Amino acid sequence: MMIYDLFAEPSATNLAWQWVNVILPSDMTSPWGRALSVFASTLTLIAVNIIAWTTIQGIVQSAYTGKVLGERFHQIWAPLRVVFGLGLIMPIAGGFSPIHEAIKQIVLRPAVNIADATWLAFVETVAKDGTPIVAASAGGSGLVFDLVEHEICLAVAKAAGEPWGYNIPSPATSGELHSGGLFSNPTVTWSYGRDCGSMSYTLPKDQPKFAETRRAAIAGLVMTLRVKAATYGSTFQDGKSIPTPEAAMNAVTQSILPAGLAADIRTAGAAYDKAISIAAAAEASKVESDSRSKLVEAAREQGWMNAGSYWRSLSQISELTVALATEKPERTAPRLDQLASFATPVRNALDTLRYQISGEQLQASLTSDDLAAAGDASADFLTKILGPMTRNLGDWLSSSPDASKTDPMGDIISGGHVMIAAAGSAIVAGGAVMVASSNWFADAMGAGGAASWLLDWSKLAIGALWLIGAMRAYVLPMIPFLFVMIAAITWAAAILEAMIASLLWGLAFLRMDNGDFIAQGQRQGLMLLFNVALRPVLAVLALCGAYLLFAVTVSTLNALWPTAFYGQTGGHIAGLSGLVVSLALQTFILWTVCIKLFGLIANLPDRVGTWLDVSSNAHYGEAGHVGGMAAGAVALASRGTPGAIPTKGLTKVGSGFDDGEGPNRASISKGKP
Structure with a gap:
């Protein structure tokens, strides 16, 4: 990337640059600009009074010491600083001040371009070397x-x-x-x-x-x-x-x-x-391949703000492949x-x-x-319901690829859809059991009550499995997107803050008692503008780094988890309940990993500021906020969680097996025509 690329005009379809143009329109005319012009005009009047008082001080100091501007004021930097500060805050056409145009062209334009170039390089690498999701046929x-x-x-x-x-x-x-x-x-x-x-x-x-x-x-x-x-x-x-x-x-x-x-x-x-x-x-x-090539084009056209869409695209692709691989036949x-x-x-x-x-x-x-x-x-009622679920899960778990050789988030998404499909199969099986138990013979034998009792227990496993699958298939893939949006909103808020605070920062240049052009009073504001410029690229770098660390973390978790979990059972058989608990705990750990790693997307710009001695009013609480929002969404959605299996079915007409038919000789011999 050349130096002139930093100051190139971003495309009209660039989302981040569209946000910048909303805050700072190119024609410099907007109600927001008019409001700022009133504030800038007031500050200009204050600045003129400060300059007048400082001029009187300079005249007195010159007369007293016999030296131009006296001993307190620098003879070169002081006048230049005053002219520069007044020029920054004085409103021009449209209501905006020169400092606002300088922020747009010198700070925000390079910020957008370097973040876009960083994200595009990452996306092109993924599109070239990315591994397809491996679908499991159950x-x-x-x-x-x-x-x-x-x-x-x-x-x-x-x-x-x-x-x-x-x-x-x-x-x-x-x-x-x-x-x-x-x-x-x-x-x-x-x-x-x-x-x-x-x-x-x-x-x-x-x-x-x-x-x-x-x-x-x-x-x-x-x-x-x-x-x-x-x-x-x-x-x-x-x-x-x-x-x-x-x-x-x-x-x-x-x-x-x-x-x-x-x-x-x-x-x-x-x-x-x-x-x-x-x-x-x-x-x-x-x-x-088609989706990822389109993602590269989207990265070029929309810029870094579409960075969180990659994993959601994988979720949609995985849903298609799992539906193809696990389609059940219509059977009579x-x-x-x-x-x-x-x-x-x-x-x-x-x-x-x-x-x-x-x-x-x-x-x-x-x-x-x-x-x-x-x-x-x-088999018994409970096995008929839970059998399809455990069979699908067994096929998926046994065919899981090595996390170090594939896309870990894609594997999580694919596994989540398999769990949802398995829960759906169990629901269908439960409906079949209720239909089979809703006839006069089953009522006479009391089988209907037994089926209802067992189905009530099976709802716990089915509902838990569906919820775990929904977390893996839909919630976890959305976390990077949520944090990218939070980072973008935080960046936009920082721009608004800079728009207002920069006018007050211009008053700091009117101080004539410093020996440098950029003294301590002006350096703090300059570092804050530097932080605004770095926020987009830091968010992108945090996303890319979190993705790599996420792959290593998931690979390590998959390698250690079976031994760690099943080694604690003390030799007891780990059945369906153990499997559901294991998946729930593993999903909780994956949730924590996502929040901690992808939370850096929103938190890293403020954390890096401490390295540069830039004060920040951030509370580093975005990760907790996202966790609360996502958990609330899942809780709201779980009100309709599958598992509410009907306890009364249609009446089945027909006879069952007649154990009394045929000869009573318990043997099998070669038949004769």
């Missing part, structure tokens, strides 16, 4: 299990119902495409008939490559699972096999059922998650009560599937999050 194993259910249901129903003329064609591996309406996206559906349900996904028009990648990934799953489902079809077509955990594992040992199904589901789910994550990251890279589960005489074989096959998954999971010591979907359908 629920791969659950999706695979749902597909297995559909495939086995149709395979067994066709094998058992073929003598009765039951012949529903299997869906194409790539699904059936349905065009969307004017305001809706197209969908791709895998329909297994009226009895065995269906599954469908949207095909986003704006992300066609991502939509095709997801469709191809599901097509590969269907092709692989259809082979395994055929084994179930031939085994259960006669309806004589009775499912028990022991019988299921014996059938696997005897090669009647496909071995390693749990591991296959886990592998297929991981492969699906990886494919979807890569596709979502590719879409994020496109959006992020198999309706076994409509399968008539061959409902028993299908029911036995699906029960055996769950027993086999559970048994192989215990034998292989798989992680609890890999196949949590396998037990959700037959």
Whole structure:
């Protein structure tokens, strides 16, 4: 940056320069200028009287000592200082004084230019070297299990119902495409008939490559699972096999059922998650690249005052990528009560599937999050509600990238949206539980009351998780922007203060008893003007430095937190409550880090002033004020926190599983056509 760049005219779109022009218009005519002219005129009259009295003193001193201006007054600096001081405060056209124009052109213009150049250099570096947000795809194993259910249901129903003329064609591996309406996206559906349900996904028009990648990934799953489902079809077509955990594992040992199904589901789910994550990251890279290039243009056009927008932009980008990666399919589960005489074989096959998954999971010591979907359908009420939430969180936590190699604020934002999505999944699951428990059979068994009681407890975890996610996704990213705005407002207030105080400062130049042109009486005001000039660039430097230190702090916190938190449990199992408490404490620490580090944006100019022996009336309380404002906003928003799950649902018509159907022989044998 050359010296002449400091005094270049900022662009008309520069926000900071627009503020300066509002306070000091270019045409020098405004009501504000007229008001100042009255004050300046009054000070000019006072200055003239001071000069008259000082002149009399100089004449007397000259006559008394025989030396021009006597011994007290400097013969060169004293007259120059008087002329300079009177010239500063005397109002000119429009009401402003020369000191005001000097502040605008000599102090404020370089202040805006150096802050803009500093911020632009930082933004260009980020746009060139920035790492895209890594999106996590949640629920791969659950999706695979749902597909297995559909495939086995149709395979067994066709094998058992073929003598009765039951012949529903299997869906194409790539699904059936349905065009969307004017305001809706197209969908791709895998329909297994009226009895065995269906599954469908949207095909986003704006992300066609991502939509095709997801469709191809599901097509590969269907092709692989259809082979395994055929084994179930031939085994259960006669309806004589009775499912028990022991019988299921014996059938696997005897090669009647496909071995390693749990591991296959886990592998297929991981492969699906990886494919979807890569596709979502590719879409994020496109959006992020375009967004960051626009951010560079915004930095050039709007100047340093848009500095706080960077993290908010990441929040919006992350919301898009997480929505792509974690979209849940629209699924219609198999309706076994409509399968008539061959409902028993299908029911036995699906029960055996769950027993086999559970048994192989215990034998292989798989992680609890890999196949949590396998037990959700037959679990208790609380697990049905909290299962989707813990599964999504487990996927996100296990796929978190190294904070030292990515954007830490972006990771926090992405994690926050995952938590909000997980809370939403839990709410939907809670609604399904209430619908399932709102029928005459559940009322007779007292299940409705149990569901309501458990749902009341689940609200605590769901509401806490939603609040933590909102803090991470929306509040923390806004803190830098809030502090940049506070710094800008503080700078504008300092300009107003300088506009008024500089007129009084001009009177200090009328003192003739100093041996220097800029003596102690004038030096203090000069340092305050210097502080006004440095405020914008100091705020930008504080933001850039806080970002770097924030990355190191978050990386260290992520490295130490699991050992520090889970090491305090004393060997006890840390379940969902421990996870929520851990996330709450970690979010509180992140909040403190943001306030302390990004608070320097507003506080650093005053703190630097103490290094230059410049007095400041700042109370260093901006960080506390922002904390109070943001906490109040969150508290206000939390009045509508998700978790207010209805305690009464729609009445469900239909029958459940009939445990008394079928033979009483607890074994699984190869079916015979």
